[in-house]
Amino acid sequence: MNQIWKGLIAASLLINLTTSNSAENTTEKASEVKSSKDVPTTPKIAEIDHTTSIKISADEQKFVDNMVEKYQLDAQKMTQWIAMAETKQSIIDAMNRPAEGVLSWTKYSKIFLTERRLKEGLEFWKTYQEELTRAEQTYGVPAEMIVSIIGVETSYGRIKGSYRVLDALYTLGFHYPKRGKFFKSELGHFFRLSEQHNWQPETRIGSYAGAMGYGQFMPSSYISYAVDFDDDGTTDLINNPVDAIGSVAHYFKRHGWKKDQEVVIRARITNWKASKLAGRSTKTKYTVAGLKQKGVVTSANIAVDTKVSLMSFDHETKNEYWMGLQNFYVISRYNRSHMYSMAVHQLSQQLKKAYKPVIKKSETKASAE
């Protein structure tokens, strides 16, 4: 997703995986137990169905009025939805928890690049081979990249989050001042989606930051990039993997993915001063020639005027240096972390290497005729 907070969403899954490698279900149960201790900070009276008696705060009323003006949403419905939202301390705690920042690349990569994730990815690819090929043809984004994103985000739809999206966006919008503006805006988009799709918003489940479905789209991204890829009349990224496949590819294309181009290349530092140029930023602010002048070289066959970033990956005893191209930057539009982007890229390469396309009987027959 194109929000900073997307970084933290993967981080939440990261924590789940770190604390419970083999039993994600246990982790979810544990978080349910934790959530039950959460006490709403405002009395919730949604059970009372005559809406005139619902009281929301002045701040909440201002938000409702704003959404009515901006998107012509139904004020009464929004008031009811807000009254059903609960403030969860566990969501605020998750938001404040440092995650990606404290792990070395060695540790981080081990969480995502696992035998299981590779194996399940190959299965997912086989199952949706036709749709992935169609997405590749439509948007120019390779199948292995789409599979990898869905694998890193939700283990191919197996772990789509355990919080009510309504609680997540409400809590962060109204009780997390440093990001209130952003999450109020996401809550507004979530209400728009709920009206458009006839959702009961209180039943939607997602990450602690309110990201939903196979690809963990934030509501604003859902509105901007979701596509009805199986053409059944609804755009469902929560339960429909085909719509999710098309939408992830569409997201990448709209963020500037360049078909058939390199993603990232290994670099070597020949001058200690040059190591200071390397960091976490994925912005392509250098050229290959410019870096060479400063003592950063690559053995990859690449045009010297190619624009690249220069990143350092911490291997505990040594640093590894890489130049990221435009496509690496595009991956980082899904999640700003350079480690996230590298994990997605490397998983995609493992998938590509191991994948054997399924040849259908009908195709064999057709080609034999």
Ligand SMILES: [Ca+2]
């Ligand atoms: Ca659909």
